Amino acid sequence: xxxxxxxxxxxxxxxxxxxxxxxxxxxxxxxxxxxxxxxxxxxxxxxxxxxxxxxxxxxxxxxxxxxxxxxxxxxxxxxxxxxxxxxxxxxxxxxxxxxxxxxxxxxxxxxxxxxxxxxxxxxxxxxxxxxxxxxxxxxxxxxxxxxxxxxxxxxxxxxxxxxxxxxxxxxxxxxxxxxxxxxxxxxxxxxxxxxxxxxxxxxxxxxxxxxxxxxxxxxxxxxxxxxxxxxxxxxxxxxxxxxxxxxxxxxxxxxxxxxxxxxxx
DNA sequence: ATGGTAGACCTTCTA
Numbered sequence: 001x002x003x004x005x006x007x008x009x010x011x012x013x014x015x016x017x018x019x020x021x022x023x024x025x026x027x028x029x030x031x032x033x034x035x036x037x038x039x040x041x042x043x044x045x046x047x048x049x050x051x052x053x054x055x056x057x058x059x060x061x062x063x064x065x066x067x068x069x070x071x072x073x074x075x076x077x078x079x080x081x082x083x084x085x086x087x088x089x090x091x092x093x094x095x096x097x098x099x100x101x102x103x104x105x106x107x108x109x110x111x112x113x114x115x116x117x118x119x120x121x122x123x124x125x126x127x128x129x130x131x132x133x134x135x136x137x138x139x140x141x142x143x144x145x146x147x148x149x150x151x152x153x154x155x156x157x158x159x160x161x162x163x164x165x166x167x168x169x170x171x172x173x174x175x176x177x178x179x180x181x182x183x184x185x186x187x188x189x190x191x192x193x194x195x196x197x198x199x200x201x202x203x204x205x206x207x208x209x210x211x212x213x214x215x216x217x218x219x220x221x222x223x224x225x226x227x228x229x230x231x232x233x234x235x236x237x238x239x240x241x242x243x244x245x246x247x248x249x250x251x252x253x254x255x256x257x258x259x260x261x262x263x264x265x
Numbered sequence: 266a267t268g269g270t271a272g273a274c275c276t277t278c279t280a
Binding site: 009010012013034036037060061062063111113119151205206207208209250253 | 268
């Protein structure tokens with residue numbers, strides 16, 4: 001079973017590119033982030049006509065996450081507990097009812113820039129809430145995959161030039177520590193387990209020719225519960241999607257990342 | 266030392 005995560009930077013602006021990639025990659029499950037639309041404006045029909053079940057947690061203009069699955073989705077949960085005033089749509093979770101069921105979450109961590117502001121404090125609080133949820137999920141002892149844009153560069157080798165990122169919220173020591181704490185609960189970063197030989201970046205800025213210079217960063221991740229990690233067969237970064245030349249839509253600044261889990265009993 | 270891009274949407278914010 002192939003489970004992908006893809007920060008699309010507007011699902012409607014990107015729709016032709018996303019649909020082309022869906023036909024090519026045929027993900028069993030895909031977690032989307034940065035829909036940038038309310039539920040009513042999500043292009044349900046386009047994905048349903050490709051055979052996907054859809055669960056959406058949208059928001060006007062910003063954020064927005066979704067899960068698409070060839071298998072039925074149940075136990076859909078929208079949002080993270082722990083901060084009642086939080087109205088950002090950054091988390092959706094569901095049970096994928098495959099022969100071997102998998103619980104999948106689409107995660108969109110706050111960016112947190114600039115450091116030292118309320119946005120940064122919000123990112124830190126959000127990490128704590130995600131850790132609490134991740135801990136509760138482990139207790140279920142299921143195949144669980146937390147997939148998404150974590151807005152976290154885990155280590156120096158995950159960016160093209162460390163000096164550029166030293167003052168950025170994506171690379172602060174306490175943010176990287178929060179990501180490690182999350183893993184240390186008992187999750188495996190799929191890429192750490194099976195790194196791709198030719199590329200580790202998942203995002204290239206639109207600005208300053210970052211893509212042309214291959215100045216990327218690794219911020220989109222899959223965290224696997226032990227039961228899921230035991231079934232990890234492969235990891236794919238679909239880097240070519242960043243350079244797609246579609247007649248009617250530009251590429252996202254992120255690319256799809258997939259894990260392949262063997263789900264034979 | 267600065268500006269460089271993209272999307273939503275109304276003017277500026279987020280990334």
